[in-house]
Amino acid sequence: MASVPFASQQLSFVASASASDIFRFGGGSGLRFVTVQKNKKFGLPVCRAGSALAFRDLDADDFRHPLDKQNTLMLRAIPGLNEVGKTLLGTVTEQVMLLENIGTSVLVSKNQLSDLHHLMAEAAEILNVPAPDLYVRQSPVPNAYTLAISGKRPFVVIHTSLVELLTREELQAVLAHELGHLKCDHGVWLTYANILTLGAYTVPGIGGMIARTLEEQILRWLRAAELTCDRAALLVAQDPRVVVSVLMKLAGGCPSLADQLNVDAFLEQARSYEKAASSPVGWYIRNAQTSQLSHPLPVLRASEIDEWSRSSAYRSLLKRGIPIKSQLQKI
Ligand SMILES: [Zn+2]
Numbered sequence: 001m002a003s004v005p006f007a008s009q010q011l012s013f014v015a016s017a018s019a020s021d022i023f024r025f026g027g028g029s030g031l032r033f034v035t036v037q038k039n040k041k042f043g044l045p046v047c048r049a050g051s052a053l054a055f056r057d058l059d060a061d062d063f064r065h066p067l068d069k070q071n072t073l074m075l076r077a078i079p080g081l082n083e084v085g086k087t088l089l090g091t092v093t094e095q096v097m098l099l100e101n102i103g104t105s106v107l108v109s110k111n112q113l114s115d116l117h118h119l120m121a122e123a124a125e126i127l128n129v130p131a132p133d134l135y136v137r138q139s140p141v142p143n144a145y146t147l148a149i150s151g152k153r154p155f156v157v158i159h160t161s162l163v164e165l166l167t168r169e170e171l172q173a174v175l176a177h178e179l180g181h182l183k184c185d186h187g188v189w190l191t192y193a194n195i196l197t198l199g200a201y202t203v204p205g206i207g208g209m210i211a212r213t214l215e216e217q218i219l220r221w222l223r224a225a226e227l228t229c230d231r232a233a234l235l236v237a238q239d240p241r242v243v244v245s246v247l248m249k250l251a252g253g254c255p256s257l258a259d260q261l262n263v264d265a266f267l268e269q270a271r272s273y274e275k276a277a278s279s280p281v282g283w284y285i286r287n288a289q290t291s292q293l294s295h296p297l298p299v300l301r302a303s304e305i306d307e308w309s310r311s312s313a314y315r316s317l318l319k320r321g322i323p324i325k326s327q328l329q330k331i
Contacts, residue, residue, distance in 0.1 A: 053238060053321025058128045060184040062317060063231040065304075067224035068184070075221055098152065105135035105157060116163075119172040120156070123236045125324065127176065129183045132156050134175070136163065142250060146178040148187025164255050170246045173233040180232025186225050223296045230305045235317065240309035244302045251298035270303040 055062075061069075108116045116134060124131035132146070132154040139159035148154040156178045163171065181187060233243045241263050248266040249258060295301070308314055 051323045052122065052126060052236075052326040053318060054126045054324045055128055055235065055317065055321055057320065058183075058235070058317075060228075063180075063228065063235060063313075064184060065224055065227040065231065068221070068228040071217075071221035071224045074217060098147075101135055101137075101147070101155065101157060105137040108134040108136060115168070116158075116171070119168065120175050122324075122326070123172050123176040123179055126236045127179050127183055127232060129179050132179075132182060134158070136160060144174045144178055146181045146187065148182060154182055154187065165249050165253055165258060166246060169237060169239075169242050170249070173237040173242050173246050176236035177229040177233040179236075180229030181225070183232060184225065184228055186229075226295045227301065227304050230301055231308055231314075234305055234309060234314070238318070240305055243305050247298045247302045247305075266299075267302060267306055270299040270306070273297075273299045274303055 106112060108114075108120070110117055113136060116136070120134045121131050133156070135155060135157045137157050137159050140161050142159060142162040142165050144156065144158040144162055146154060146156050156175065158171070158174065162174065166174065230243060230247075233246070234240055237243055244263050244267060245261070248261055248263060251266075253261055296304075
């Protein structure tokens with residue numbers, strides 16, 4: 001359990017297999033090399049034709065998923081959550097996290113991987129949120145996550161294998177998803193909630209039961225929070241196919257298959273999953289499959305974002321956008 005407070009600030013993009021897995025930080029298993037095709041992404045045509053819409057007055061509640069709202073209220077109702085979190089959150093843990101990351105990753109800047117720097121800066125401008133630091137880390141596990149350490153500039157980490165897997169607009173959508181966590185202050189809640197869970201485990205007798213109940217509640221909240229951040233990704237990509245493509249690749253993509261994957265077929269698959277899961281047995285299986293996951297199933301995320309992209313809420317948000325020159329075009 002020692003790793004829990006670390007991980008409590010870690011908001012990763014991809015689903016994890018179990019509650020304990022979501023808190024894994026870093027690889028620690030040595031470097032492995034993924035199959036890398038010739039990098040074609042920088043020559044691909046872009047989806048946004050030359051300009052993007054920036055949302056200068058965007059508020060987190062403009063795009064927060066209803067389930068996120070509901071589950072956030074539930075977390076807020078837990079007595080003493082804030083106080084316990086503040087008391088237990090040690091700065092040593094944070095320092096270790098920060099130093100570990102700086103020591104083992106590459107910091108992106110205007111002079112270092114400038115393309116990624118511009119993609120992040122643009123995503124932050126679109127979402128009206130300060131751009132955090134961005135690091136690229138060597139890892140065979142395609143992932144991205146955000147660390148919101150109190151009193152310090154938050155930072156986002158993307159793994160090299162994710163860079164290999166995605167196009168530039170897809171990568172920007174992932175960065176936007178991570179920015180969504182910052183925009184919505186998800187880091188704070190996650191930190192406090194996990195620390196409380198850790199505390200509850202130390203209480204003899206019913207402690208474990210309390211912790212398990214709370215952990216389920218937290219994971220439910222986190223899955224809802226992920227849906228909100230997929231919306232942030234869409235607000236930046238401004239094309240639902242980009243976001244769905246990211247989810248599809250995370251479900252079953254690799255660099256050698258990336259060009260053959262079909263977004264429409266994946267959306268069709270998502271619809272058939274929804275249909276199969278609507279029966280009582282299907283409902284049970286779906287809940288059993290998802291109750292210990294940090295992220296909703298990729299097919300469910302895909303259909304959620306597909307649905308939201310057709311909503312009047314999304315359309316009216318787009319109307320509030322101000323055109324800016326797209327970095328996707330400039331680079
Ligand atoms: Zn996330």
